[in-house]
Amino acid sequence: MSDTDGKKPLGLSGGALSGRVNQSFSRGRSKSVVVETKRKRVVVPKPGTQSAAAQNAEGGKREKSVPDAELERRLRALQNAKAREVEDEQRRQQEEKDREDERARRRAEAEAKEREEREREENLRAKEEEETRRRAEDEARRKAPAAAPARATAPSPKDVVSDPAAVEAAAAATPGSRGANKPLPPPTRRKAEDDDRAGRARTAERDSERRSGKLTVSQALTGGEGGRQRSMAAMKRKQERQRQKAMGGMVDREKVVRDVQLPETILVSELANRMAERAADVVKSLMKMGMMVTQNQAIDADTAELIIEEFGHRVQRVSDADVEDVIVSVTDHAGDLQPRPPVITIMGHVDHGKTSLLDRIRKANVVSGEAGGITQHIGAYQVTTEGGAVLTFLDTPGHAAFTSMRARGAHVTDIVVLVVAADDAVMPQTIEAINHAKAAKVPMIVAINKVDKYEANPDKVRTDLLQHEVVVEKMSGDVQDVEVSAVTGQGLPELLEAIALQAEILELNANPDRPAEGAVIEAQLDVGRGPVATVLVQKGTLKQGDIFVVGEQWGKVRAMENDRGERIKEAGPSVPVEVLGLNGTPEAGDVLNVVATEAQAREIAEYRHQAAKDKRAAVGAATTLDQLLAKAKADKNVAELPIVVKADVQGSAEAIVQAMEKIGNDEVRVRVLHYGVGAITESDIGLAEASGAPVIGFNVRANAPARSSANQKGVEIRYYSVIYDLVDDVKAAASGLLGAEIRENFIGYAQIREVFKVSGVGNVAGCLVTEGIARRSAGVRLLRDDVVIHEGTLKTLKRFKDEVKEVQSGQECGMAFENYEDIRKGDVIEIFEREEIERSLS
Structure with a gap:
């Protein structure tokens, strides 16, 4: 413990402190020593400052805690930031200086322009004043001789004051002086000052208008007329009028005649x-x-x-029809024409082997893919022969329903190959194909097929053709005929040689370097690709990206596929292709034309659609009231079978509709409510439900919503892949609408011998069955003198007292008529039965 405790410390105040301290040692020893304690000087820093020691200590701490690389990076970042600030400041100053220079330049240009306008105005004004002064001097000189006598009789001051014109004339006539320098009387001076002020005001107004000639956004919007909005064009026209007025009057622009x-x-x-x-x-x-x-x-x-x-x-x-003038009819020059492949159409009766023959030529197997083994639509193929010749074949259906398809095939073809089976000879569709070929005026080659069969008789075919004015070469005619077999391949080289010879005679040429033109062979609505048209290019070259119009539809060639399903970029003359990119499904037989712009294609398609619509409306309206009444009366007795038809391709739908129109007679007919291409949809089901019609799908199916809707609404959907079955089923359904034929069978005669009155029954005839039998269920007629006086049914048929069902010939019986009692002795009763016979459409 220190001795200084509780005592005043020694030494000066603020100096060293001293005291005694006892030190203890071992074995009880102790020692008292004197110690001094020096105070450390404490320097209190000012507020907001930091001592150097603290700064050094803090810096030391930072140096110890922060690496050198980090300090260097921070220093470099600080220097870069300062450099950027200096650059930004310099750039800002430069931009400000550029803006100031631009403003100064604009002000200088505006001032120069203003000075130029002012000088021009002053020059014009000076010229006007000079011209006015010159005219005044000339007028004064002319009047000077006449004013000389008038000086002798000078007017009084009162007259001078009251006549300012005289004062001015007198001032102007004074020699060696100007009227403006002479003092004028007070009224005249005031008038001159007023005119001068008005002139200065007008000049100031023109100057202000000229100075404010630049058009601002506010001026364009308000127009300076109490908030009325004016267009920019109107403001510019106003400025142009003011400028022309300042330059010496308006200049009339020349009228443009259009x-x-x-x-x-x-x-x-x-x-x-x-x-x-x-x-x-x-x-x-x-x-x-x-x-x-x-x-x-x-x-x-x-x-x-x-x-x-x-x-x-x-x-x-x-005219509205002039929109089609853009489809240019190009005249091909002889130098532009190049040889093209021939187009050959295979035609003939159904099942005579047309597709099989083409399969053999193509070394393909198309017939196996046809439903029922018959062709349902036109197929287009290209074949390259062993000799390198390229041939385009069209395969047409032979069924009776496909008349329009055969006509279409004959229309676009160069050569017709008529296939006739050697075991079947000439048939109805063979004759029809001959007529189509003659109508199209195309050469014909007769291919007598199935010569490999045992019952084949080619000479019978040649003889039968004579009846239709087709004389083959073997019969000393000019029509080539070749005996072929699609099964064995017999005669195929000769057939191809005959086609090549006929094509050489025709000298087929076309210009590939022109806008394409072609014919639609077939059209369909594909689920994945949209509307697809099979087009046979006839002239020019169809390229990907071409804009075209076809019938009432238009489109742009998005893609093209050849007969093997390969994508191609262009198709020349006589090349069949499938075209994608249409806006709708065209009609089979429509002509495809390439046009320049999409707007032209759309305009032509709209015109054609409207024209077709007007034509249909005109046909429907071209009936009188009497005709409508007569048609309604006739239709009242005709039963109709309504149907809705959807097919895979346009040609099949067209053929089905034509076949349906042929079904019926005076009592019943088939009415096609709607037909189209593509899958069966909900709208088809709705139409069928409203009309109570079945929906017929030919090589198409109903989508899921349509199937669900059909199940809910009870609409029948029938699917077909062969046109035979479709026609037969529709014919059978239409036959069900026919009323059954009632046929009467006479079964017996009875003669009345006596008439008895029976209570509760009435008159009863006692009869003898003279012929046949009498049945209670049969109908009866009462004949008197061979005249029918009653027809009805029997109330009772008795033999003795028993009710019987029938009475044989030679036996007696009792008969009573239902609701009829006027019977007499000697009358004859005719007994007959009615039989209902179902009828069918042939």
Whole structure:
């Protein structure tokens, strides 16, 4: 313990402190020593500052805690930031300087322009003043001789004051002086000062307008007329008028006379657009003519012609059909023509081996893929022979329902190969194919098929053809005939040689370097690819990306596939291709034409669609009231079988409709409510339900929503893949609508011998069955003197007192008629039975 405890410390205040301390040692020894304690000087830093020691300590800590690389990185980042700030400041100063220079340049240009305008105005004003002064001096000189006598009789001051014109004339006539320098009387001086002020005001107004000639956004929006909005074009026109007025008057622009194409009807706005006139002016002219129309209404061609002539333009009348003029009919020059493959159509009766023969030529097997072994639609194929010749074949159906397909095939072909089976000879569709070939005026080659069969008789075929004016070479004619067999391949080289010879005679040429033109052989609606058309290119080259119009549809060639399913970029003359990219399914037989723009294609398609619609409406309207009443009366007694038809391709649907039209007679007929291409949809089911019709699908199926809807609404869906079965089933259904035929069979006669009165029954005839039998269930007629006086049924048939079902010939019986008692002795009863016989359509 220190001795200083509780005592005042020694030494000076603030100096060293001293005291005694006892030290203890071992074995009880102790020692007292004197110690001094020096105080450390404490320097208190000012607020907001830090001592150097603290800074050094803190810096030391940072140096110890922060690596050198980090310090270097931070220093470099700080230097870069300062450099960027300096660059930004310099750039900002440079941009500010550039803006100041631009503003100064614009101000200088505006001032220079203003000075130039002012100098021009001053020069014009000086010229005007000089001209005015010169005219005044000339006038004064002319009047000087006449004013000399007048000086002798000078007017009084009162007259001078009251006549300012005289004062001015006198001042101007004074020699060696100007009227402006002479003092004027007070009234004249005031008038001159007023005129001078008005002139200065007008000049200031023109200067202000000229200085404010630049058009701002606010001026364009407000127009400076109490908030009324004016267009930018109106403001520019105003500026142009002011400029021309300042330059010495308005200059009339020359009227541009235009040739205005005028259709049968035209909108007012479209008419104004074609004349390059304002629509409001056109509407105003029509109102002057007494027609209160707006710019969105249509006017007829005669009225529009008057308006065009009033505005000083020339009229060029056009028709709506002129939209098709863009389909240019190119005249091919002889130097542009190149040889093209021939198009050969295989035609003939059903089952005579057309497709099998083509299979043998193609070394393919198409017939196995045909439903029922018959061709349902036109197939287009290209074949390269061993000699290198390229041939295009069209395979047509032979069934009676496909008449239009055969006609279409004959229309686009160069050569017709008529296939006739040697064991069947000439048949109905063979004759039809001959007629199609003659109507199309194309050469024919007769292929007598199935010569490998035992019962084959080619000479019978040649003889039968003579009846239809087809004389083959073997019969001393000019039609080539070849005996072939699709099974063994016999005669195929000779057939190809005959085709090549006929093509060489025809000298088939085409120009591939022109817009394409072709014929639609077949069209269908594919689920994955959309509308697809099989097109036979006839002229030019069809390329991917071409815009075309086909019938009432248009499109752009998105892709093309050849007969082997390969994608190709272009197709030349006589090449069959499947075209994708149509906006709708065209009709089989439509012509495809390539046009320049999509707008032209759409316009032509819309015109054709409207024309077809108008034609259908005209056909429906071309009936009188009497005709409608007669048709309604006739239809009242005709039973109809409505159906809805959907097929895989356009040609099949067309053939089915034609076959349905042939079914029926005067009592019943088949009515096709709707037919189309593609899968059966809900809309087809809705139409069928509303009309109570079945839906017939030919090589198509109903989608899932359509199947569900059909199950709910009870609509029958029938699927077919062979046209035979379809026609037979529809014919059987239509036959069910026919009323059964009632046939009467006479079974016996009975003669009345006596008439008895029986209570509760009435008159009863005692009869003898003279012929046949009498049955109670049969019908009876009462004959008196061979005249029928009653027809009805029996109330009772008795033999003795027993009720019996029938009575044989030679026996007696009792008969009573139902609700009839006028029977007499000697009358004859005729007994007969009715039989219902079901009828069918042949």
